[in-house]
Amino acid sequence: MEISHIEHIGIAVKNLEESIKYYESILGLKCYAVEEVADQKVKTAFFKVGDTKIELLQSTDAEGPIGKFIEKKGEGIHHLAFAVKDVVGSLKEVEDKGIKLIDKAPRKGAEGLNIAFLHPKSTNGILIEFCSEK
Amino acid sequence: MEISHIEHIGIAVKNLEESIKYYESILGLKCYAVEEVADQKVKTAFFKVGDTKIELLQSTDAEGPIGKFIEKKGEGIHHLAFAVKDVVGSLKEVEDKGIKLIDKAPRKGAEGLNIAFLHPKSTNGILIEFCSEK
Numbered sequence: 001m002e003i004s005h006i007e008h009i010g011i012a013v014k015n016l017e018e019s020i021k022y023y024e025s026i027l028g029l030k031c032y033a034v035e036e037v038a039d040q041k042v043k044t045a046f047f048k049v050g051d052t053k054i055e056l057l058q059s060t061d062a063e064g065p066i067g068k069f070i071e072k073k074g075e076g077i078h079h080l081a082f083a084v085k086d087v088v089g090s091l092k093e094v095e096d097k098g099i100k101l102i103d104k105a106p107r108k109g110a111e112g113l114n115i116a117f118l119h120p121k122s123t124n125g126i127l128i129e130f131c132s133e134k
Numbered sequence: 135m136e137i138s139h140i141e142h143i144g145i146a147v148k149n150l151e152e153s154i155k156y157y158e159s160i161l162g163l164k165c166y167a168v169e170e171v172a173d174q175k176v177k178t179a180f181f182k183v184g185d186t187k188i189e190l191l192q193s194t195d196a197e198g199p200i201g202k203f204i205e206k207k208g209e210g211i212h213h214l215a216f217a218v219k220d221v222v223g224s225l226k227e228v229e230d231k232g233i234k235l236i237d238k239a240p241r242k243g244a245e246g247l248n249i250a251f252l253h254p255k256s257t258n259g260i261l262i263e264f265c266s267e268k
Contacts, residue, residue: 028136051185052184
């Protein structure tokens with residue numbers, strides 16, 4: 001497995017519109033896309049910072065993963081996504097090394113990427129995502 | 135203020151040696167430096183991923199900021215550091231917009247960078263750092 005860069009940092013927020021304003025007006029970043037990912041029960045907003053994106057995530061359902069995260073931990077960084085060439089091969093590689101997976105096979109994420117999550121219990125408490133272009 | 139890229143992602147860990155092993159053996163990243171920052175009461179380890187670094191932080195003192203963070207929240211992502219050209223000017227700019235600062239003036243961080251933290255109460259619960267080359 002070769003990680004080329006951090007594809008994005010996922011940040012759980014309560015209010016997407018307010019958070020977009022913060023990143024734009026305070027930090028001077030520019031939101032270039034807002035997208036709903038029904039599968040993940042989230043509405044997302046993207047900012048590009050160097051070769052990494054910031055992905056703000058607002059839950060569309062209190063029972064979804066971001067809704068539960070905010071209820072438990074409050075707003076904050078939710079996951080770290082590494083860009084890999086081959087999600088399937090990378091999942092197999094880390095599973096062979098004893099890492100527990102959330103997704104045994106990639107599924108479709110925001111921006112049409114192939115994505116899969118590792119289980120945070122295996123990864124120092126950090127929710128790690130692998131993703132690759134279609 | 136112009137943010138060029140995410141300089142690093144700070145991750146609080148309990149055991150630096152074990153965490154280095156995880157990032158090296160599971161994710162295939164390479165630790166290129168270990169440094170103690172006495173001022174912050176931490177020992178740090180750095181990995182480069184694209185134009186962003188991962189900075190693992192192990193507390194050297196239970197009363198230090200990382201010691202307290204781990205006691206309260208457990209291991210996980212601690213802060214997000216944005217690369218700016220001018221830390222002093224950037225601090226003034228966000229303070230003028232109502233953001234509360236932890237550091238009113240930059241101090242010396244790991245790798246000799248000039249660093250300053252914004253207060254997470256003003257920034258959606260995320261601890262944000264500005265940093266620049268000497």
